[in-house]
Amino acid sequence: MLEVVSVCRNFGGLPALSDVSFSLQRGRVTALIGPNGAGKTTMINCITGVDIPDAGRVDFAGEDITGLPAYRVARLGISRTFQNLKLFPRLSVIDNVLCGLTVQGGQSMLGALLRPPRVRNRERRLRLRAMAALDRFGLTELADWPVDVLAYGDRKRVELARAVVSEPRLILLDEPVAGLNHEETATVAKEIRALRAQGYTLLLVEHDMDLVMRVSDHVVVLDGGRCIAGGTPDEVRRNPLVLEAYLGRTGAMA
Amino acid sequence: MNLRDKSLYFLDLHRNGLTVLALSLLLAVYPLFYGNPYILGLTNLIGIYTIVVLGLNLFIGYAGQISLGHAAFFALGAYGSAVLTVKWGVWPWPAIILVALATAMVALLVGIPALRLHGHYLAMATLGFNIVIYTVLVQWDALTGGPSGFAGIPALSFGAWQFDTDLKLHYLVWTAALICLMLGLNLVRSGVGRGLAALAGDEVAARSLGVDTRRAKVKVFVLSAVLASLAGSLYAHTFGFVSPDTFGIFASVDFVTMVVVGGLGSVWGSLFGAAILTWLPEFIDVFESYKDIIHGLILVLVLLFLPKGLVTGLIDLSRVRLARWRQRRA
Numbered sequence: 001m002l003e004v005v006s007v008c009r010n011f012g013g014l015p016a017l018s019d020v021s022f023s024l025q026r027g028r029v030t031a032l033i034g035p036n037g038a039g040k041t042t043m044i045n046c047i048t049g050v051d052i053p054d055a056g057r058v059d060f061a062g063e064d065i066t067g068l069p070a071y072r073v074a075r076l077g078i079s080r081t082f083q084n085l086k087l088f089p090r091l092s093v094i095d096n097v098l099c100g101l102t103v104q105g106g107q108s109m110l111g112a113l114l115r116p117p118r119v120r121n122r123e124r125r126l127r128l129r130a131m132a133a134l135d136r137f138g139l140t141e142l143a144d145w146p147v148d149v150l151a152y153g154d155r156k157r158v159e160l161a162r163a164v165v166s167e168p169r170l171i172l173l174d175e176p177v178a179g180l181n182h183e184e185t186a187t188v189a190k191e192i193r194a195l196r197a198q199g200y201t202l203l204l205v206e207h208d209m210d211l212v213m214r215v216s217d218h219v220v221v222l223d224g225g226r227c228i229a230g231g232t233p234d235e236v237r238r239n240p241l242v243l244e245a246y247l248g249r250t251g252a253m254a
Numbered sequence: 255m256n257l258r259d260k261s262l263y264f265l266d267l268h269r270n271g272l273t274v275l276a277l278s279l280l281l282a283v284y285p286l287f288y289g290n291p292y293i294l295g296l297t298n299l300i301g302i303y304t305i306v307v308l309g310l311n312l313f314i315g316y317a318g319q320i321s322l323g324h325a326a327f328f329a330l331g332a333y334g335s336a337v338l339t340v341k342w343g344v345w346p347w348p349a350i351i352l353v354a355l356a357t358a359m360v361a362l363l364v365g366i367p368a369l370r371l372h373g374h375y376l377a378m379a380t381l382g383f384n385i386v387i388y389t390v391l392v393q394w395d396a397l398t399g400g401p402s403g404f405a406g407i408p409a410l411s412f413g414a415w416q417f418d419t420d421l422k423l424h425y426l427v428w429t430a431a432l433i434c435l436m437l438g439l440n441l442v443r444s445g446v447g448r449g450l451a452a453l454a455g456d457e458v459a460a461r462s463l464g465v466d467t468r469r470a471k472v473k474v475f476v477l478s479a480v481l482a483s484l485a486g487s488l489y490a491h492t493f494g495f496v497s498p499d500t501f502g503i504f505a506s507v508d509f510v511t512m513v514v515v516g517g518l519g520s521v522w523g524s525l526f527g528a529a530i531l532t533w534l535p536e537f538i539d540v541f542e543s544y545k546d547i548i549h550g551l552i553l554v555l556v557l558l559f560l561p562k563g564l565v566t567g568l569i570d571l572s573r574v575r576l577a578r579w580r581q582r583r584a
Binding site for chain 2: 048049050069070071073074075079080082086087088089090091095098099100101102103104105106107108109111112113114115119122123126145146148149162
């Protein structure tokens with residue numbers, strides 16, 4: 001589905017990613033983990049076109065998408081959430097979710113200005129889809145509320161709804177449970193599993209090992225910009241390199 | 255659903271259309287009660303400014319950009335119509351369209367490089383553009399009449415029937431203003447409009463949702479320039495006389511003040527802002543004598559305390575209050 005081939009990215013000479021390769025299977029949940037500063041967010045940015053890799057290639061569904069601008073990547077059916085929420089505070093909950101359907105809303109300014117019946121009907125259909133997405137994440141009651149007043153957990157769910165509403169081919173979740181309490185984390189885990197059951201492909205970037213171990217099919221471990229391990233959650237959990245990255249070189253340092 | 259729910263639902267579903275309808279009726283009967291030509295001249299000016307402010311509000315309020323140069327596009331419309339009809343003998347109606355197209359081209363040429371800039375830099379670039387246009391209007395005597403202005407612009411007409419009184423112009427100007435307001439309302443309720451709002455919220459997020467931000471900015475800039483140009487043409491044909499003073503950088507700042515007072519990102523706010531800032535000086539002398547100081551003060555105070563603009567700010571504040579109150583009760 002998605003193939004990352006020896007991607008490198010340097011920031012002022014410092015390698016943030018060096019020679020990272022991994023691939024995502026259709027219909028599976030892949031987790032990208034690693035300690036702080038391992039290059040996880042840089043990786044996501046390189047995939048989505050927010051950042052451009054210095055070397056290497058990113059293929060999506062057999063198409064080379066390396067260096068494509070972010071809006072073109074999005075139009076191919078890759079959607080994402082952000083680590084520190086990027087909602088639009090001026091808009092209501094439903095309008096924020098509708099923003100996830102921007103691509104389906106048409107590009108023609110003239111069409112938008114004149115609003116012929118075709119556009120009117122399309123708007124109505126999009127609104128129904130947005131309502132369905134709100135319903136799925138239990139946000140129906142909040143549809144008309146301004147996003148500013150929502151609790152943090154609700155806002156995270158709005159962003160999730162916005163990423164899912166367009167039924168994308170690939171969803172990238174950048175730390176979906178950061179800052180959430182135990183119950184809320186459990187809800188997100190349930191939602192991720194439900195998405196997988198529906199056949200969605202997900203890439204999960206996360207610190208919360210518990211969540212990663214519970215929901216993912218495949219785990220890729222980054223450390224210091226390198227890919228140090230990959231495999232099923234159980235394999236990764238037992239991998240000495242991973243333990244070292246997370247817990248420090250207990251043996252060697254002593 | 256009982257009858258009450260049904261009618262409430264109907265009102266909610268068609269609230270924009272019904273507001274436009276109510277306003278049209280109000281404006282249609284208004285001259286019967288206030289036929290005073292002076293007042294009508296003033297409301298005509300409000301109608302014309304509404305069109306400019308609407309375009310500027312889409313650019314500033316919705317798309318989150320800034321322009322201190324929209325008086326220049328207003329000027330291109332006004333002088334364009336004046337020169338085409340008087341000097342070159344083009345019919346007024348096609349002239350309006352030709353001028354709007356030419357202004358769109360200018361906006362495209364200015365916008366493509368300028369809109370790569372953000373914040374203060376964009377403000378300076380658009381301000382510079384306005385100064386250039388103003389200087390051309392003052393210096394190019396042969397074409398524009400220089401500092402003393404351009405007189406003798408013909409009235410618009412259908413055959414022999416001319417829009418030559420304030421009353422007739424009232425209907426012309428407000429028909430145009432209402433059509434523009436409706437187009438604006440359509441735009442903000444569409445996918446394109448939400449793309450613009452996303453752009454104002456966060457450019458990276460907007461791009462990740464599939465909005466071609468650079469293109470979207472240029473498009474809305476051109477749209478706002480075209481609206482300003484149409485308003486300028488109407489201005490020229492309404493008053494029959496244009497002079498550079500109407501189109502200086504302070505006029506641009508006044509337009510921005512109207513946007514801010516009306517409310518950033520509010521289509522109806524454009525009408526309100528244009529109306530308030532055009533009416534007030536007529537009633538309160540202080541406004542007339544110290545206009546620039548007072549406009550500046552309003553701008554600073556509103557942006558300090560209600561960064562979304564006066565009307566939108568107050569509405570949002572009450573929405574948040576209401577939501578919090580409902581939250582507590584639930």
